[in-house]
Amino acid sequence: MRRFEYEITRYPSEEFTTLVYSCTGDGSCSLNDVPLDQVEVLKGILNDSGTKGWQLLQLIFAKDGIVAFWKREID
Structure with a gap:
């Protein structure tokens, strides 16, 4: 049987100074105005x-x- 391990990581907003993520009333979400x-x-x-x-x-x-x-899969 395949086995997996899991990881949860957090990246503070300081790393993403102008990342904008928005959702509309109908539930559509997108990234807006994201610099390269x-x-x-x-x-x-x-x-x-x-x-x-x-x-x-x-x-x-x-x-x-x-x-x-x-x-990721573990042995």
């Missing part, structure tokens, strides 16, 4: 964890930063 350098910060986080074998499950955007949920 902020996209690169997020991409760096994803790639760094990915090279260590972690698979992103979910990102949650909040006013204080981002919470990421990861999993």
Whole structure:
């Protein structure tokens, strides 16, 4: 049977100075006005964890930063 370990990491809002995530009344959500350098910060986080074998499950955007949920298979 395959087994997994899980990790939850927090990234403070200071790392994302102008990241804007908004949802409309009908539940549609999008990233707005995101400068390229902020996209690169997020991409760096994803790639760094990915090279260590972690698979992103979910990102949650909040006013204080981002919470990421990861999993990876263990032997």
